[in-house]
Amino acid sequence: MINRFFLLTFLFLFYYNSSSAQHLINKDSLLAHVQELSSDKYEGREVESTGNELARAYILQRFQNIGLKSFDSSYVHPFKFYSRFTRKTYQGKNLIGYVPGYKDADHFVVLSAHYDHVGIKKRKIYNGADDNASGVGTLIEIARHLTQYPLPYSVIIAAFDAEEIGLRGADAFVEDPPVKLDSILLNINMDMISRNKDNEIYICGTAYSPFLRPPLDSLAKEASIKVSFGHEAPESTGADDWTHASDHGKFHRKEIPFLYFGVEDHEDYHEPTDDFEKIMPDFYHQVSEFILRCLTALELNY
Numbered sequence: 494m495i496n497r498f499f500l501l502t503f504l505f506l507f508y509y510n511s512s513s514a515q516h517l518i519n520k521d522s523l524l525a526h527v528q529e530l531s532s533d534k535y536e537g538r539e540v541e542s543t544g545n546e547l548a549r550a551y552i553l554q555r556f557q558n559i560g561l562k563s564f565d566s567s568y569v570h571p572f573k574f575y576s577r578f579t580r581k582t583y584q585g586k587n588l589i590g591y592v593p594g595y596k597d598a599d600h601f602v603v604l605s606a607h608y609d610h611v612g613i614k615k616r617k618i619y620n621g622a623d624d625n626a627s628g629v630g631t632l633i634e635i636a637r638h639l640t641q642y643p644l645p646y647s648v649i650i651a652a653f654d655a656e657e658i659g660l661r662g663a664d665a666f667v668e669d670p671p672v673k674l675d676s677i678l679l680n681i682n683m684d685m686i687s688r689n690k691d692n693e694i695y696i697c698g699t700a701y702s703p704f705l706r707p708p709l710d711s712l713a714k715e716a717s718i719k720v721s722f723g724h725e726a727p728e729s730t731g732a733d734d735w736t737h738a739s740d741h742g743k744f745h746r747k748e749i750p751f752l753y754f755g756v757e758d759h760e761d762y763h764e765p766t767d768d769f770e771k772i773m774p775d776f777y778h779q780v781s782e783f784i785l786r787c788l789t790a791l792e793l794n795y
């Protein structure tokens with residue numbers, strides 16, 4: 494279990510719990526991002542590819558329109574890495590913006606989703622609609638909401654590159670962070686959040702940080718989707734343990750608490766059939782609003 498120097502307590506904002514009919518995120522905008530980023534034009538968004546570059550341009554345009562602040566006057570944070578599997582050196586590019594907190598701008602929650610996917614294999618485009626155009630769509634729409642309704646602390650909006658090749662974007666972020674590592678209170682990572690036949694979303698991370706659990710339990714009870722906790726050590730082992738399954742793993746290694754939101758693997762996981770048509774629009778919209786409610790319901794004291 495992680496010992497942190499800060500305590501976390503939680504405040505429920507009645508407004509955010511009171512009505513599921515009260516939409517916080519525009520469903521059409523949300524779906525439009527996924528439809529666009531998972532279209533053939535983006536060629537599966539593999540790191541260093543033209544499609545990856547196009548995805549980056551799309552996201553950057555949204556960051557700019559929304560009015561996110563940037564560190565060092567650019568949203569683009571390039572990094573280099575070597576892959577032992579392909580024996581190649583790559584250049585990746587993380588896209589980082591932030592919304593300043595109204596009370597304490599010097600502490601941060603990092604909201605993240607990776608925008609890369611696995612590209613084209615055997616002439617088939619792996620569109621990666623669920624993995625992870627879905628996370629990016631929600632990232633953009635939550636960012637938009639936060640610029641209108643900021644939180645007490647700052648929120649970093651991180652679209653990571655090169656997740657599919659070993660969580661490289663998140664690794665670059667924690668190794669060369671734009672803010673002091675000990676000012677990061679929490680990572681909330683979204684990866685595959687748009688479909689599940691049982692309407693079920695998992696939250697992984699509270700076994701390591703049990704203080705995060707009570708407010709999430711309350712929100713889960715009121716949610717219109719099924720919310721489950723788990724896929725984390727020590728209860729889970731092997732492929733069932735998602736502790737290092739996506740970018741949040743790199744925050745965990747640095748002893749930063751994390752919450753990962755994701756669905757169980759499905760038949761189109763890492764297949765060329767992970768397409769926009771397979772997304773479950775209502776479920777995806779409800780999950781997105783649920784994640785925003787979770788983020789907003791946390792009042793972090795430290």
Ligand SMILES: [Zn+2]
Nearest residue numbers: 624625684685
């Ligand atoms: Zn993914």
